[in-house]
Structures are given as structure tokens and as C-alpha cells.
Amino acid sequence: MKTLGILGGMSWESTVSYYKLLNEGVRDKLGGLHSCRMIMHSVDFAPFAEQMGQDDWESVTAGLIQAAKSVEAGGSDALIIATNTMHKAADEIQSELNIPLLHMADAIAGGAKKTGASKLGLLGTAFTMEQDFLSRPLKEKYGLDVIVPDCEERAMVHRTIFDELCCGRMMDATRAGYVKIIEKMVEQGAETVVLGCTEIGLLVRPEDVSVPLIDTVRAHVDLALDYVL
Template sequence: MKTLGILGGMSWESTLSYYKLLNKGVRDKIGGLHSCRMVMHSVDFAPFAEQMGKNDWESITAGLVKGAKSVEAGGAEALIIATNTMHKAADEVQAAVNIPLLHMADAIAAGAKKTGASKLGLLGTAFTMEQDFLSRPLKEKYGLDVIVPDCDGRSMVHRTIFDELCCGKLTDKTRDAYIEIIEEMTALGAESIVLGCTEIGLLVKPEDVSVPLIDTVEAHVELALDYVLK
């Protein structure tokens, strides 16, 4: 088994899910008392969130690069960024280390293949929905079309991610709003919905909607397990 490096804490609510699913996945695949070998660099998310608000991606990237180097120095043989939004800096992070970065777009594409979808609805932070660091590789590398909610929908999703989900606040009102947005994207032809913020899967479950969901935590964990156990 290879050792996995994790950049986490963005937020710790979803990093907790990564830790649990990685260990459970190894146990399920190998059995016994086996668990996932990993090195984690977990950040204080508040300064990162503040830097995002100021669009200070230079500082964010520097912090991620520092974390990536630390897990590599700690013996990691592959790296995951345990958040969708921070893949905006994925190229710079990969260039800073000598171990492979297991990219979220590849995980999403694998999830789309399982559902048979070629047109995806994408939920996430405004950065993830409005910029192309995920949608571009999905289109160019895998031929997948991506649609996002309208302006009001994007604003609501972005706000609730930071104000509620990252703080562990899960409400029926917000869940219903997400379900309504998912139904709207389904009506526009989305064949599967990407929960493109790692906290959304804590709120919206497959049984809540009629369209297949791609939970990016689960998809990313599966990609990582395939690599470290192969």
C-alpha cells in the first residue's frame, strides 16, 4: 500500500468524511485491521476563506504548496487536495512536488462514467461554478458538458456553503433549496449532478433527488484508493 498525502481542513467537516471513507475503503478492500496509510496537512481554514474573499489566490497557492511539500517530506507517495475549490491552484501544487496529484476532475469523470452521464450539473462555490478549473478538464479530457445554476442559484449555493455547511449547519430549508436547483438543472438536461463542494454531500443525499449524484468526496476517495492499493 502506498502512503497518501492529504491537504485538508477546507473545511474539516468534509475532511472528516475523507478520513473515514479512506480507512473504511481500505478495510473493505483488504480486510482485517488494515487502514489507509496517510500523511495529512490540515490548515486553519479561516485565513484561506478570508483570502478567497479578497481574491488573493497567490497567498492561497503558497499555503497549499507549503502543505504539499510537507506531506511529500512526510513520506506521501501521492497527493489529494480534499476540496474542489482549491483545485484552482492544482497546476501550481503539482509543479511544486515530485509526487502525483490525483485531480478532482478525474474523479468526477470516473463518477460520470458510472452513471452514464455526458452532461453534468455542477454545484459548488462561486469559484468552482463560474471558473473553468474543473469544467475545462472535464470537457477537454473527457468530453463532458457542464452546466451550472442561474445567478440567484449560484449565489445561494455559495453563501450557504460558507455560512452553513462549512460550519456543520444542515437545515431542511437549505436542503429544499438545493433540491429545487437540482431539479432545475435536470430540466435543462443534466443527467447527473456533481456535488462539487465536498460539504454538499453532507446535506443532499441520493434519496433526496431523482437524478444520480456524484459526491466528490466519495469519487475522490475511490480514485485515491485505486492508486494507493494498485
């Protein structure tokens, strides 16, 4: 078994899910008392969130590179960034490492293959929905089309991710709002919807909607398990 490096804490609410699912996955595949070999650097998210709010991605990227190097130095064979938004810095992080970064776009594509979808709806932070660091590789590498909610809906999703989900607050009213947005994207042709923030899967459940969902935590864990095992 290889050793997996994880950049976590963004937020820790979903990093807990990564840890649990990785260990459960190894146990299910190998049995007995087996668990996942991993090295985690869990950051203090508040300074990163402040830098993101100030559009200071240079500082965000520098902090992530420093954390990634510490994980590599600890003996990791590969790295995952346990958040969608920070994949904005994925290319810069990979360029500073000698181990592979297992990219979220590849994980999402794997999930889309399982559902047979070619047109995806995407929910996430404003950075994820409005910039192309996920949608571009999904289109260029896998031929997948991506649609996002309208401006007002994107603002609602972004706000609730930071104000509620990252703080462990799962509100029924917010869930209902997300479901309404998802169903609207289905009407616009989305064949499956990507929960493109790792906290959204803690709020929206498959039984809440009429379309298959790609929980990016689970998809990313599947990609990581395929590598380490």
C-alpha cells in the same frame, strides 16, 4: 500499500468524511485490521477563506504549496486536495511536487462513467461554478459538458456553503433549496449532478433527488484508493 498525502481542513467537516471513507475502503478491500496509510496536513481554514474573499489567490496558492511540500516531505506517494475549490491552484501545486496530484476532475469523470452521463450539472462555490478549473478538464479530457445554476442560485449555494455547511449546519430549508436547483438543472438536460463542494454531500442525499449524484468526496476517495492499493 502506498502512502496517501491529504491537504485537509477546507473545511474539516468534509475532511472527516475523507478519513472515514479511506479507512473503510482499505478495510473492505484488504480485510482485518488494515487501514489507510496517510499523512494529513489539516490547515486553519479561516485565513484561506479570508484570502479567497479578497481574491488573493497568490497567497492561497503559496499556503497550499507549503502544506503540500510538508506532506511530500513526510513520505507520501501521492497527494489529494480534499476540496473542490482549491483545485483552482492544482497546476501550480503539482509543478512544485515530485509526487502526483490525484485531480478532482479525474474523480468526477470516474463517477460520470459509472452513471453513463455525458452532461453534468455542477454545484459548488462560486469559484467552482463560475471558473473553468474543473469544467475545462472535464470537457477537454473526457468530453463531458457541464451546466451550472443561474446567477441568483449560484449566490445562494456559495453563501450557504460558507455560512452553514462549512460550520456543520445542515438546514432543512437549505436542503430544499438545493433540491429545487438540482431538479431545475435536470430539466435543462443534466443527466447527473456533481456535488462539487465536499460539504454538499453532507446535506443532499441521493434519495432527495430524481437524478444520480456524484458526491465528490466519495469519487475522490475511490480514485485515491485505486492509486494507493
